[in-house]
Amino acid sequence: MKFVTQDALRVWLDQLAQEVDLVAPRDVEGHVLYRPVASSAGVLFEYQRPEMSAKDYLFPATEVLLQIEQRGKEMTLEEIVPERKQVLFGLRPCDAHGAAVIDALFLQQEPVDAAYRRQRERTTMVGLACPRMWEGCFCTSVGGAPDAADHLDLLLREVDGGYAVQVVTEKGAALLAGLELQEKKGEPPPSQADGEIVPVAPPQAWRTLFEDEMWQRHGERCLSCRICTYVCPACRCFDVVDRVTSVQPGLTCSERIRVWDACTSTNYRRAAGGHNSRPTKPGRIRNRFFCKFCYYPEDFGPLGCVGCGRCIVSCPVDIDITEVMRGVAERSDG
Amino acid sequence: MSGNGSNPMRPFIGRLAGIRDVATGIRLFQVEMAETEGQAAAAGYRPGQFAFLSAFGAGEAPFGLASGRGPYLEFAVSALGHVTHTLHGLEVGDPVGVRGPLGNWFPMEEIKGRNVVILGGGIGGAPLRPVIHTILDNRDDYGHLTILWAARSPDLLVFTDEFDEWRAAPDTEFHVTVDRGDENWSGNVGLITQLLEQVAPQIDNTVTITCGPPIMIHFAFLTQQKLGFTPQQMLTTLEARMHCGIGKCGRCNMGEKFVCIDGPVFWQYEIKEFLEGFL
Amino acid sequence: MNDIGQKIRETARQLLQEGQVDCVIGYEASPRGGVRPAFIYDAGEAERLVWSTRAVHNLATYLHDKKKPARRGEAPPRVAVVVKPCDSRTINVLLAEGQIERERTTVIGVTCDGMVDESGAPLPRCVHCAERTPVVYDVLIGSPPDVDVAADDDADLAHVEALPPTERLAFWLHEFDRCIRCYACRQVCPGCYCTTCMFERDDGLWVDAGVEMPGKYIFHLGRALHLAGRCVGCDECERVCPMGLPLRLLNRRLAREVETLYGYRAGREETLAPLLFELGEEGSPI
Structure with a gap:
């Protein structure tokens, strides 16, 4: 196996931070979050699952799509093209899996989402395997694993004295310049993939339960907040709005921004004129779960859930996606 | 395909060639496309398709195109929200943005003879x-x-x-x-x-x-x-609140179907098959 | 504790059996430990209800979902709701603001000796809480426990207030920077029930939709100000915040202001009118 010491890894990260936009897990007031870093100082190497996914760095919560200038009656529209390369370091495999889910819609369905493609192209994803599964994790139920290399460019696994490095893609290999690698005998031990296996019912089984009473039962507790969708590595709903940034005589500057949206929010389906075709909380959470396990796989291929468990641990009223999955599996069997 | 070349979220610039009221509070905007690519897109319009109309600085909103026999894309706009109110404040000659035409269309060929x-x-x-x-x-x-x-x-x-x-x-x-x-x-x-x-x-x-x-x-x-x-x-x-018109943003799904890319024109037998109703 | 649970189940069963209410909102055991909100429509389901020192949620917030009839043409449902003393003041606020009807609401008050978090530690608000009996109820379950209450020293608040203005601003900007604008604080709040929140207007009049500073800062300050004299201090906003923003600090600061200036405490009595309805011409209190 290829091996790197902790010290050599830090040297490499320090170098990367000079050359690219480097993002890594950090402790932010007691919360583990992926954050831009200027060096290896403050980068966490031992952590559980960052509370937010790394989605924000590929599909930002707020992204300027266009800069708009109006001079009199003349318009100029300029697209924002990020110049620098980006490295996401310390990704958990579920975060890369989440990116692959969004790829299936934003990149693999025509027309390609231009802003997302730019973010994706400039980014290299360096994973750090979870040594084991954490509270709420069920990645192994939905095609993932705590040490899965799929969808990453490089995967690091903690071993005695440092990390085993697995090169997954050419993009990953290209990043290795400056990383002092050694050859060592043996292979890194696999992670403890001992999480509960949650049954995943096929889309057709979900379809038979669209009118089931369980949506009422789970949905009634829902607060219509956006936590589950915002912490999710695979949720991709967005809104597009304009904001004026400056007004001078003869020159108005504005931006067209894309912001995260959430199908759980009250007015998600409110149309101009006030009609709301999904006015109830049970109807809205049903849509979220159906999107993940019925619509997304039917329309775009992959499941819309990577089993990271973030929505489970962060829901203030204990709406638990695995409880829903089990409920669907049980009911559709009967 | 909408948008400028590689970016379907970038509107084509157009100019308001005509504005008239077609009912109380409903105004018809005739848009002349200013860019070549936009003109080509507009020329491909077929009845039933929709497009996003931008009032720059306020935002964009989707409308079923109401185009008449002239060379323009025509939008009937009721002032209901921020974008539409802003549109109502525009004058002939003002620049607007258009993404589209998008979506499917009425099967005018198929229903010939009926x-x-x-x-x-x-x-x-x-x-x-x-x-x-x-x-x-x-x-x-x-x-x-x-x-x-x-x-x-x-x-x-x-x-x-x-x-x-x-x-x-x-x-x-x-x-x-x-x-x-x-x-x-x-x-x-x-x-x-x-x-x-x-x-x-x-x-x-x-x-x-x-x-x-x-x-x-x-x-x-x-x-x-x-x-x-x-x-x-x-x-x-069908109408729906949409933000992208190209099947990405998630807003307009009725079950596994999207109004923007599977519609907006549907036969009733298709709608009957939707898991989720439009009402 | 189990005794309280038993009495809640009996009460719920009776209310539903006798047709006095259509729904009982209480707590059920959560598969993840602790408890979670439960909605009981059938006397046979009342068995699900439990009581626990983890019953942190302020269930009064769900009364907003019950203001409208389930089906067009019907009357709105009659609802019974389980409340702790702090939650009970929410009932009074909602009554005063005309949000709920007293005759449609059955208040199942439960005496409280303080709630704990996952680790078993008492919640910050409970450490200093002297309210052991709900201020409004139709049924009272439990007897007021005799517990020592630590005097509220407001040390955390005092610490922030003692900072020089630039540092205080830096403190808040640093905290609000973590906000992801998930609106959980607003959604869980029984006092936040506007149909369209001023911070989510489609014209972006006050803040635009960006998940950025200073919009996040304005949102939180605006929200806190809108709850001055209305916030009962249930701390649900802080509990649900996925980013751990210290919203309790803001709320307490405003509550103290209102109490000092006007001697007003939100929801203290059933007949208390909203503070802002009662200001005299010279801004005089009640």
Whole structure:
């Protein structure tokens, strides 16, 4: 196996931070979050699952799509093209899996989402395997694993004295310049993939339960907040709005921004004129779960859930996606 | 394909070539595309498609295109929100943005030779105007045309300036009704569904095209079925709040279908298959 | 504790059996430990209800979902709701603001000796809480426990207030920077029930939709100000925040202001009118 010491890894990260936009897990007031870093100082190497996914760095919560200038009656529209390369370091495999889910819609369905493609192209994803599964994790139920290399460019696994490095893609290999690698005998031990296996019912089984009473039962507790969708590595709903940034005589500057949206929010389906075709909380959470396990796989291929468990641990009223999955599996069997 | 080359979220720049009121609070904007690519996109427009219209600085919103016979993309806009209010404040010559035309269209080729019943409710009549024009301009290609036009009140009837032409067209009957009349109104008063039952159009070899608010589409379908129309004879176009128009943003799904890319035009038998209703 | 649970189940069963209410909102055991909100429509389901020192949620917030009839043409449902003393003041606020009807609401008050978090530690608000009996109820379950209450020293608040203005601003900007604008604080709040929140207007009049500073800062300050004299201090906003923003600090600061200036404490009595309805011409209190 290829091996790197902790010290050599830090040297490499320090170098990367000079050359690219480097993002890594950090402790932010007691919360583990992926954050831009200027060096290896403050980068966490031992952590559980960052509370937010790394989605924000590929599909930002707020992204300027266009800069708009109006001079009199003349318009100029300029697209924002990020110049620098980006490295996401310390990704958990579920975060890369989440990116692959969004790829299936934003990149693999025509027309390609231009802003997302730019973010994706400039980014290299360096994973750090979870040594084991954490509270709420069920990645192994939905095609993932705590040490899965799929969808990453490089995967690091903690071993005695440092990390085993697995090169997954050419993009990953290209990043290795400056990383002092050694050859060592043996292979890194696999992670403890001992999480509960949650049954995943096929889309057709979900379809038979669209009118089931369980949506009422789970949905009634829902607060219509956006936590589950915002912490999710695979949720991709967005809104597009304009904001004026400056007004001078003869020159108005504005931006067209894309912001995260959430199908759980009250007015998600409110149309101009006030009609709301999904006015109830049970109807809205049903849509979220159906999107993940019925619509997304039917329309775009992959499941819309990577089993990271973030929505489970962060829901203030204990709406638990695995409880829903089990409920669907049980009911559709009967 | 919308947008500029590689980016479907970038609107084409256009210019307001004409603005006129087509009902109280509903304004028709004629847009001339300024960029070559935008002109090419606009030239591919087919009745039933929609497009996003931008008031730069306020945002963009989707509209079923109401284009007439001229060279312009035409949008009927009711001032209901921030974008539409801002649009209402624009003047001829002002720049706007257009993404589109997007979505599918009415199967005007497929329904050639058949009788057509058109039911338009309020501003829902807007995307039906190009359908009516297509039939009137190719009169021999289609059978009998029945137009049922409705609004909540007389001042909300759209395209009243074209009523005379529609009435006078060969092999065409035109009926209009309002939910509530006023002192100057001497025509029908009642719902479009009641009017449909009175008119009782021929069922055989006929296709209906309904557009209006969701509740109207719902009841119009029920009445049509009562009269004997089958789900294979009934077309509609659905509205939804959308943000991208290209199947990405998630806003407009009805179950696994997206109004923006699977529609907005649907046969009733397709809608019946949706897991989730539009109402 | 189990005794309280038993009495809640009996009460719920009786209310539903006798047709006095259509729904009982209480707590059920959560598969993840602790408890979670439960909605009981059938006397046979009342068995699900439990009581626990983890019953942190302020269930009064769900009364907003019950203001409208389930089906068009019907009357709105009659609802019984389980409340702790702090939650009970929410009932009074909602009554005063005309949000709920007293005759449609059955208040199942439960005496409280303080709630704990996952680790078993008492919640910050409970350490200093002297309210052991709900201020409004139709049924009272439990007897007021005799517990020592630590005097509220407001040390955390005092610490922030003692900072020089620039540092205080830096403190808040640093905290609000973590906000992801998930609106959980607003959604869980029984006092936040506007149909369209001023911070979510489609014209972006006050803040635009960006998940950025200073919009996040303005949102939180605006929200806190809108709850001055209305916030009962249930701390649900802080509990649900996924980013751990210290919203309790803001709320307490405003509550103290209102109490000092006007002697007003939100929801203290059933007949208390909203503070802002009662200001005299010179801004005089009640």
